[in-house]
Amino acid sequence: xxxxxxxxxxxxIPEPDRNAADANLHNRRYLDQLLVEMNVIDAxxxxxxxxxxxxxxxxxxMMPAFxxxxxxxxxxxxxxxxxxxxxxxxNLVNWVGMEPDEEYESIASIGAxxxxxxxxxxxxxxxxxxxxxxxxxxxxxxxxDIDHVFGKNGKYDIxxxxxxxPVMSEDLKAYVKEAGDTPFIAKGVLSVSxxxxxxxxxxxxxxxxxxxxxxxxxxxxxxxxxxxxKAMPATRMCLFADCGIDNGYDAxxxxxxxxxxxxxxxxxxxxxxxxxxxxxxxxxxxMNEELKELMGYTGASxxxxxxxxxxxxxxxxxx
Numbered sequence: 222x223x224x225x226x227x228x229x230x231x232x233x234i235p236e237p238d239r240n241a242a243d244a245n246l247h248n249r250r251y252l253d254q255l256l257v258e259m260n261v262i263d264a265x266x267x268x269x270x271x272x273x274x275x276x277x278x279x280x281x282x283m284m285p286a287f288x289x290x291x292x293x294x295x296x297x298x299x300x301x302x303x304x305x306x307x308x309x310x311x312n313l314v315n316w317v318g319m320e321p322d323e324e325y326e327s328i329a330s331i332g333a334x335x336x337x338x339x340x341x342x343x344x345x346x347x348x349x350x351x352x353x354x355x356x357x358x359x360x361x362x363x364x365x366d367i368d369h370v371f372g373k374n375g376k377y378d379i380x381x382x383x384x385x386x387p388v389m390s391e392d393l394k395a396y397v398k399e400a401g402d403t404p405f406i407a408k409g410v411l412s413v414s415x416x417x418x419x420x421x422x423x424x425x426x427x428x429x430x431x432x433x434x435x436x437x438x439x440x441x442x443x444x445x446x447x448x449x450x451k452a453m454p455a456t457r458m459c460l461f462a463d464c465g466i467d468n469g470y471d472a473x474x475x476x477x478x479x480x481x482x483x484x485x486x487x488x489x490x491x492x493x494x495x496x497x498x499x500x501x502x503x504x505x506x507x508m509n510e511e512l513k514e515l516m517g518y519t520g521a522s523x524x525x526x527x528x529x530x531x532x533x534x535x536x537x538x539x540x
Contacts, residue, residue: 244431244439248465251441255474256533260520267516268523269509271482273459274361274404274425276334279312280509281524282472284501285463285486286338286366286408288318289381290493300493301328307501308333314361316484319380322354334361338408341365343377343386345395352399362425363400365393368409368432393422406461411436411445413452426459426481433464433486443478447529450479469511476512477519477527 240246271281284307290300298306301317305328308315315333317325319340329335337355342348348365355363367388372378378385397405404425410416411431419427429446431439442462449460462475463484472483485508492500516522519531 242437244434248441254535258531264520267513281482283314283484284308285484286316286318303497304501305331305333306498329358336362338364341388343384362404364406397423416449429462469508473515
């Protein structure tokens with residue numbers, strides 16, 4: 222049998238030196254093997270305006286749901302507050318991960334439209350309490366990290382001394398009910414099956430993600446995104462995606478595959494930790510430029526005009 226080799230950029234993946242279980246490795250491979258077809262005649266400059274949950278934003282590139290970046294910097298603000306400042310200034314959606322109420326309040330008070338993501342605590346009343354607190358402080362949406370249940374030992378994880386627990390379908394329904402008019406997001410969906418359960422529970426959106434490689438051998442979110450769009454073409458849930466998005470070209474591919482918006486996480490970290498708000502603004506500004514560049518070259522003048530027809534999977538014909 223003829224040997225089949227990785228079709229991506231030569232030298233990018235020194236196979237013997239990489240951990241095959243690393244979902245981030247497979248995610249990077251898949252994004253890089255998606256090539257882009259050009260449709261430039263009659264193309265005009267793209268508009269990145271995004272409408273979400275009754276609000277209008279300047280771009281579909283969003284801040285990440287970071288947690289525990291609480292060391293005060295030179296500015297007197299924490300990194301969490303700094304990227305919230307960037308989100309406010311750039312008119313982007315801001316996401317916040319596991320933080321106690323007082324920390325969440327300090328971030329939300331900055332004024333960016335913010336989504337609070339809560340860990341799946343074993344104590345369900347703690348989840349309900351944090352949902353209520355987020356609503357009281359004007360959250361754009363609330364949600365739960367459904368993929369952060371198990372630790373590396375296979376037992377329910379413990380974070381900052383707080384036990385986590387399973388997320389059952391009935392739990393999701395209870396959280397959606399508690400959220401009421403505030404949209405509820407399930408973060409960490411990586412299958413059609415879970416997406417359907419989220420829809421049945423009444424979720425307003427799902428975040429297609431493997432939590433930066435939390436699941437060993439986890440499929441790339443871009444693949445899960447395609448499968449979910451194909452299986453649920455009429456879903457009213459918003460589909461968000463992340464993991465490994467480092468530039469506007471990565472964002473373009475996920476948006477073309479059907480994501481309503483994407484988050485950049487570790488891509489903003491170097492600038493965030495070194496320059497604070499300004500470092501984030503520089504990074505996301507460049508990402509917006511790259512996104513507009515590919516939208517222009519593919520004839521998409523708005524987010525609504527993007528589609529997967531311009532993407533070609535190089536693994537089907539490059540060997």
